[in-house]
Amino acid sequence: MDVSLALLLISASVVLIATSMNEDSEATTPDPVAADQTAETLAATSMSVEYSIEPVTDHSEWDGENVATDFADESFRRVSQGSAAGLLAEAAVANVEVDGTRLTKEGQNFEPAVEAKVLNTFLGANQSVYVEAVWRPYPESAIEGIASAGDRPPRDTSVNTAVLRVTSDVPSVGSGAVERGYRLDGFEGAAGPIAAAVVRGLYPPTEMQLLLERQGFHRALGKYRYQRMATTIEASDAATDDFSFENAQGVYFGEATVISRNGADARAANAQLTDHLTQIIAADMDEKYDDDVTADELGSDVATGEVEIIVKTW
Known part of the structure; x- marks a missing residue:
C-alpha cells in the first residue's frame, strides 16, 4: 500500500x-x-x-x-x-x-x-x-x-x-504455515515456522557461510554471532540444557563443529538454532495465549x- x-x-x-x-x-x-x-x-x-x-x-x-x-x-x-x-x-x-x-x-x-x-x-x-x-x-x-x-x-x-x-x-511467515503447524502439533508446531524465519533473517546462510570460511576479522564476527545466540538460548527460562554446536558431518572433519573454519556449515548451524529457538517460542506462546486460542488467531498474529x-x- x-x-x-x-x-x-x-x-x-x-x-x-x-x-x-x-x-x-x-x-x-x-x-x-x-x-x-x-x-x-x-x-x-x-x-x-x-x-x-x-x-x-x-x-x-x-x-x-x-x-x-x-x-x-x-x-x-x-x-x-x-x-x-x-x-x-x-x-x-x-x-x-x-x-x-x-x-x-x-x-x-x-x-x-x-x-x-x-x-x-x-x-x-x-x-x-x-x-x-x-x-x-x-x-x-x-x-x-x-x-x-x-x-x-x-x-x-x-x-x-x-x-x-x-x-x-x-x-515474513505465511499465516497458513503457522495455522497448519498449530493444528498438527500445538504451539510447537506453530513456533517452528516462526523460529525458522527469525534465524534465517538474523543469520542469512550465504553470508554466514562466507564469514565462517574466511579468516581474521570476518571469521571472528561470524563465530561471535553464532556463539551469542548459543549464550542467549542457554540464558532463556525455556532452555532445558546447555547449548553447543554439533560436530560437522563427515569423518574427515574430526572434532570440528559446524561453526569451525574447516567444518563450516551455516545451514546446519541454523537448523540447530531453529530447533532450540522453536522450544523457546513454543513455551512463550503457551504462556501468552489462552488454551482456547484458535489456529486462525495465531496465524493472524504473526508479523x-x-x-x-x-x-x-x-
Whole structure:
C-alpha cells in the first residue's frame, strides 16, 4: 500500500485519540495532523548513517586473537543507507533480545547514530517528536527488538499518534504455515515456522557461510554471532540444557563443529538454532495465549516481516 494512503487511512483515528485526551486536559491542543506528517517524512526522507560495531569486543564470545589490529578500526566501521523509517526498523531488529538477553552488541552504536539523524530532520519543528520502532514476531513475544528517537512525551500532555509499518530484514511467515503447524502439533508446531524465519533473517546462510570460511576479522564476527545466540538460548527460562554446536558431518572433519573454519556449515548451524529457538517460542506462546486460542488467531498474529513505527507528537 502507498505510504501516503496508509497515513490517510489512520489520520481519522489519530484525531479521535487527540480529542479524547484533550477532554480532561488543560494542555494546549497539539496539531492534529503533525503525527501523520511526521510519519510521512520518516518514510520519505533518505539518510546515511555511519557507526562502529566495536562494542562486540566487550562480549566474551568475541575471539579477536587472529584479528589484525592494523585493520581493526576500519573493519568495525559500518555504513547504512535508507529511509529514516527503514533505518529505525533496522536498528530495532539489531537490538533484538530473547527473554530479556540482548543478542549482540552490533547495534549498540547504530541506534544512537540513527536517532541523531532522525532528530536532526525535525530541528526547528513546532512540535516535539518521539518515534519508537518495535519488532516482535507476534504480540508480547519474548523475542523483540526496539529502537527509539527522542524523549517520551510527558504523561500529562495531549499527544497525537500515527503508526507506520515497514518491512523488516526477517522473512515474513505465511499465516497458513503457522495455522497448519498449530493444528498438527500445538504451539510447537506453530513456533517452528516462526523460529525458522527469525534465524534465517538474523543469520542469512550465504553470508554466514562466507564469514565462517574466511579468516581474521570476518571469521571472528561470524563465530561471535553464532556463539551469542548459543549464550542467549542457554540464558532463556525455556532452555532445558546447555547449548553447543554439533560436530560437522563427515569423518574427515574430526572434532570440528559446524561453526569451525574447516567444518563450516551455516545451514546446519541454523537448523540447530531453529530447533532450540522453536522450544523457546513454543513455551512463550503457551504462556501468552489462552488454551482456547484458535489456529486462525495465531496465524493472524504473526508479523515477523514487519516493524511497527509509532510516531507521537505534542
